[in-house]
Amino acid sequence: MDLFVINIIDGLIYGLLLFMLSSGLTLIFSMMGVLNLSHAAFYMLGAYLAYQISVITGFWVGLIVAPILVTILGAGVERYGLRRVHQYGHVPELIFTFGLFFVIEELVQYIWGRSMVNYSSPESLDFIAFSLAGGTIPAYKVFMLLISVGIFVALYYVLARTRIGMIIQAALSYPKTVEALGHNVPLVFMGVFGVGTGLAGLAGVIAGPSLTTFPGMAFLLGSIVFVCVVVGGLGSLSGAFIASLLIGWLQTFAASYNVGAADILIAMGYEFPKDVYYHPWRDLWTLTLPQIGPILPYILLILVLVFKPNGLFGKRET
């Protein structure tokens, strides 16, 4: 039971982190119809920029400045890259963002090297917030949780209650009409792309210390984020939110319960083979839940796309 509660909290933190990425991705997709495959690269960029700033000035300045830098970079990519590719159609746009992912990954390795960098949480958050019957929750995780919830609330407020949010929502469904009403839709696009990548950058800034900052971090999280967006339904913010939490919990629980296939097989009445390492079904016998944890999201993705191509909450044809 204690493990269960700890896992609920850990999964929630991870899920909200995923949502910070998937929300930006969803906004960008619903606006521009392009799935930004380089999204996770901006997440990594956020972590590395924050590390570089934190070396000079400490963690807190990095927390503010790095997401802003990533926002500017993202807006630049939209203005000077994506807008040009847009005229060729959707497939080149996808190819462009896919290529950008690898270029940013290479650039990060070029600048900061191929091994991990020492980006750590601030000392003022280096204590245990509370303990739950044996397990402990460090203060930094509580901080991550607060930031994510804060972002979620702010995003909801901006989209639902402000004028800019109204324009964005209108442009989601009727971009032509919004343009005809005199709004600068390209500027809105640039802004949404910038803010979306900026959110990914912020996620990188707060995730860097706890998930380690290394060149593979974008790859590790990137495909999971696409899974969230597609499973939730492309273009649906609430769908992305629910899918992010779902996958956050799915991965956290799979990683911490060491259920093996052997247990199930023995319970079903099969006998454990003597020489398991030479047995033809050795992979099945040695399979454990933490092992298949990383592939669960992809299985979910394929199942959803096969049986419900619009995702769990998507209405939009893709």
Add this chain to the structure above:
Amino acid sequence: MTNYSMKNGAISSSVPWIISAVILIILPFIFTGGGSITIMNQIGITIVLAMSYNMLLGQGGMLSFGHAVYMGIGGFVAVHVMNIVENEYLWLPLPLLPLVGGLVGLGFATIIGSFSTRKAGTVFAMISLGIGELIAACCIIITVFFGGEEGISGDRTMAPPTFGIEFITQKEVYFLIAFWVLLSTFCMYLFTQTPVGKMANAVRDNPERAEFVGYSMRWVRYVSFCAAGFFAGIAGALFAINYEILTEQNLNLNMSFQVLLATYIGGVGFFLGPVFGAILFTLLQTVIGLQTDLWALYTGIVFILMVMFLPTGLTGLFAMHLIPLQLGRFGLLIKPYSKIFLPGLVFLLGTIALIELINHVRHHGEEQFMTLFWIEFDTRAFLPWILFSLMTIVGFYLSRIFAREVAEAWGEATYIEGERR
């Protein structure tokens, strides 16, 4: 009359194939070094893979992020078959092994395609990405088939000899690969000439109208997808024969990206585009890869620039120049081109030198001297920094000026009377 012209057509259309066959046979006698034959083998494999990828992207309009999977699966099975043949449970001469790989690729594509080709565009791309990640992750888990992190390996020389050839040397393998490259290319060309191949283009360009003509776009996509899987499997078996080992690296997302890169650089809109792309990409990878560890960065940047400014690829660049040639105004272009050549080169060299210099100082800072373009110099002196920066800035500035002239000359050279500009 028709009979005569058909016969004539058959002869004239077989000429390019005969020429290619002759070139493929002569090549190893021109480039005799062991290194160059290794590179040529790699080029051959990449050609088959890139062309099969183009069946999806170029001809069918389906963007796949997991094409390496079909090559990888075909290759893994080929290695297993190689091991079975070695243990004499099965009699199979090595030159027929690619067929096995192809059939495996076809089988796998039949399963995956049955649901993934329902939609084109983003959904197809996402499913391919998901499958790619899934199989790559399974590589580590299912060790019986994929061999875990170290992969699985075999021995090609243990197969029964074919006409006395045991495929011990690289050169013998080269001829095997060359044969399959030519055969696959020919079959893929024939595929583009079939009604399904033609309809694939129609479905790519306008799926709705293709439906109205009476073709199911899903069925057309499915057939193209299976055919692409077949040829990717052939490439995988060729890979298995050439390297005798397959690992997770050969079917992960990175590999799929390389396939996309090679195909796109060559030009997706043309049948032969991927051939040029595969040759250029492999040369970049092997030759530049030896000179600098930043080759992935360079190819990535070239790729991005290409998507932005030259979406038709290198073949498209050549095809573009056919218009002024046909109009007889190619002469107008020669002067501005020769003018931009030198500043462009200076800019390029300056930028590369700066990038390499920064890389050296950042990651190999303990060594004071570095060698670049066969010249050794001191990285802590001011001169190289100033020189390279100047080259970059001046080269860029002059290129910008001359680029305008090129654009003007281009407009003039391709201007057609009466056509709206």
